Amino acid sequence: MTIRYAERSAAPNGHDEPAERISIEYRLNGRPVSACVESRRLLVHHLREDQVLTGTHVGCDTSQCGACAVRIDGRVAKSCSVLACQVDGADVTTIEGVLPVGPGELHPVQEAFGRHHALQCGFCTPGMVMAAIELLESGRPLGPQEVRHGLTGNICRCTGYQNIVDAIVELSRDAQA
């Protein structure tokens, strides 16, 4: 994959040339997607606006908060810091794609978050859930400290993290049992 940048024109305002568009093909929540995106388009905007998957949020623009977290080829990534054209050929999962069974069902992490009151305003929640799923998939036992350090890429301003940590620790304990 080559990322090319649109050529800037020599006009005084520097913006007379339309931005270059790039064709990409990738898998999104298990389905193939073909799209033509502006070279500078961020993945999060592509997901939210072109694919109308608005569960992925922008919280900070500078990759601190993790509200935009998605999984790219299994790894959690901050979609505000990835260009849409970079996922060409990749496998992308958003919060809308974590349901294992179908509508009406919740992923065990989503269930546990609900049970523990691990969300309030819900804005960070999709990113938190993505981060928690990856943490748990590691398979190693997670104590509170491992979970807290595992969540340093995600900011929650409502819950003080306590119930989020409890939810993930419980899931890890259950998985080990």
Place this chain on the structure above:
Amino acid sequence: MTALHPGAETTLRHQYVGRSVKRREDRRFLTGTGRFTEDIVLTGMLHAAVVRSPFPHATITGIDTSHALAAPGVVAVYTAADFSEEEAGPIVTDWVLPIMDGIPDRYMMARDRVHYVGEPVAVVIAETRALADDAALLVDVDYEGLPVVVDAEQAVQDDAPLVHDRYLQNTSYVWHLGTGDFDEVAAGAEHVFQIRLINQRVHASSLEARVSLADYSPGTDSLTFYLGTQNVHVVRRNLALILNMPEHHIRVVTPAVGGGFGSKLCVYPEDVIVCAASRRLRRPVRWVETRSEHFTGTSGGRDHIEYVTLAADATGKIHAIRVTTYANLGAYVSGMGAGIPSVSGMMFPGCYDIGMADVNIHGVFTNTSTTETYRGAGRPEAAYLIERAIDELAVELGIDRIELRRRNFIRPDQFPYENACGMTYDSGDYEACMDKALQLVGWDERLREIAELRTQGRIVGIGIGVYVEFCGFAEGPLLELIGFDRNSWEQSVVSVSRLGKVTVQVGIDAAGQGHETSIAQIVASELGLDIDDVEVTQGDTDTVHFGTGTFNSRSMSSAGSAAKIAARKVRCKATEIAAHLLEADSGDVVFEDGIFHVRGVPPAAGGLTYTFEEISRIAFRGNDLPAGMEPSLKELGTFDPPKFTAPFGAHVALVEIDPDTGEVSILRYVAVDDCGNMINPQLVAGQVHGGVAQGIGQSLYENLIWDDEGQPATTSFMHYAVPKAHQMPVLEIDHTITPSPINELGVKGIGESGAIGPPPAIANAVMDALRPMGVRHVDMPFTPAKVWAALQDAAR
């Protein structure tokens, strides 16, 4: 209270109040279908990018928009000059103290002069946000710089630069509270102790920044405005006044709100910009705030410099308190910003029976963004001030800090208690609450451990903060006298459908608090229905007839009480219908487990019965009702709180400081809060957790900073440090329960308490740890650099 015919007796089948009912809100947020403002896309929607002042104080000498206008995708570029006073007047606020000489006009975009970095000066409207951002760089603004002042105490000096030309000084008001002669009391006191404290500027920093979407419809001359706000009706009224539009032609809708914490109560310049632009362009216009815009433009909180003097006798009994506060209002008055410092003063005596107070609060303009309501709004400043002062007084007097508090607490038999600043506390037992916290943390044992650890050279300390606050804005006539332009009462409409399903309208607007669940708990309990038969509606001026919104932890005490009253009225009307059908006196009708029957003739005995659903059908058919009764089941409940509620609590922190780095670690954190009765204990715990996290943030990490030249230094989450998961201790929380006598639910409010306890508890713990090292004073936030420097200075 409602004098209807409640029937002979009522046994309610479902009692949800007091139970940790799971939130019905969760599923949509867990599955990414929460629908926040930015998720709404309208046909033909345009995007706004705001051009902002890079200077904190300057005259605008010219704006050239021609290059921006010529850029691709640009539909319009506007400056203040493009709109008349009628189209977009000064931004309306909700609180101007009567002693203020008005407020400086603040328009959606600066007219001739900018007063803080980030003030809007122009807006580019384009087909996409990216194109709008591109073109915004091409707007050419010429400025002529002016002198700058950012610190409130410096701004009151005679030679300080003037923030606003129309005033002769930067002090907007000096608000006095208390009666009596402090000097006379102090002259007779054995000890007079003074301390200067800084309660630094912090920022709510909800994870969802602000988003405004305006959709003007020329055919009906109406405006639909989507906004993540804590009060749709207040926004509608203020927009009507600003835009000169009939209020009933404006609909304000708030979808899911990604956190508010007080920062989403007022009308901001960008709200007016998108509305005015949509009206001009006849297309929907959206503006999405960036995080750096959020830090520079969205109101922060606190920012008080305080001089506190306590006069005490030899036993440690405090007889008088004097406080002078310099409160930084920022460059303008925003929303309730002017009033917050003044009501803060009403809480300065805290939990203590202090006979006299002499309080002077200076509200001061500076070249910074505005301050306003932020979680606690005045009470954290008050609690910090008195709790820090009493700890230092204890050291000075050589009296144990716990004992000193005991000697000064307001006793349980003194309630309702009016403090020396004129605030009435409804109920409380501060000593019992403190004792519970001390027991939970094992105070005496911790003291022994600390003594032992100190002999090993460890820098450890323990601290307590005991607070009282006020919630549920009350006393309407008094509020009007002090210029508060909002309502204290709330109304709720409970309407029943023909098939017996219930919809509750409330005028509060949740931003994560879980009102859809907690209000449903209250109404389902009152009607004896299954909670799934009750739906809660909020956040839309078209579907909720009126409300004053969610702030001051008033949602349960005010709107919850109103909903309970409305639901009871519905039950009473249903009882009357049942009595009519049962051919009985309504006083003989029993409502038991969702079924109406005549007393003494229960269903088991073959008595005639009606279910709530059957009564609903009959009420809607309207053919078999008591004479003169109107059909349907729909009632309005009103609750106007006669007095504020006064939640309280005791928080304890155990800290250790790394001598090499100055980093403060919280080893234990115990919070015992008393919010009266709890509707949903799990939601209460969530509010405490989140509040404490923000309080810990203020104590250890957070500070919104401008340098001396007025340039903001904290414009992203890289610079403004909100706590992350690994920076939070395990929170050990518990409660005492002292029901409020102010409302029938007996609730006091819990939304803000969590943010009030930590700063004094942690500051007192940090000072307890540092005092043996020779450190006399450090202000928040206790960052490693600051603590390390204090240790180095003390060692010299």
